[in-house]
Amino acid sequence: RGSGTMSDILIENVTMDAPEQWPIWIGPAQQSSPGASKSGVSSFDDLLVPICNANPCSLCWPVASSWVPDVATCNGVENGVFRNITLRDITINNPVYSPGVLLGDPRPGHGMQNVVFDGVRVRYTCDALPPWSETFSQL
Secondary structure, three states: OOOOEEEEEEEEEEEEEOOOOOOEEEOOOEOOOOOOOOOOOOHHHHHHHHHHOOOOEOOOOOOOOOOOOOOOOEOOOOOOEEEEEEEEEEEEEOOOOOOEEEOOOOOOOOEEEEEEEEEEEEEOOOOOOOOOOOOOOOO
């Protein structure tokens, strides 16, 4: 929690078959913060609130964002930096969701710096349309 830097990371020679979550995630960790309760939710939503509270990124985001929009959020880490990260020779076969999420502070000098995708491939072997059009704006 709070600002920080992740830097000089190399991930290579990885194959993922039918990942059920986002295969590539560069951004704040999804976690539950039950003590950060929000008010004004319905009784159905009360079931989700304890596990969906974000600090800074909800376990329920973005899937439950429409059910509990004030709770299931994902905020980039303010002043957080992701620098010199290389993903090399990565194969993702038939992901359930879009191939990845990149979420950082958009202000100059922060966020994503020198993040390289070298030989990252996404393959679909079925007739289903790949979920490439998902866009989530939170910061």
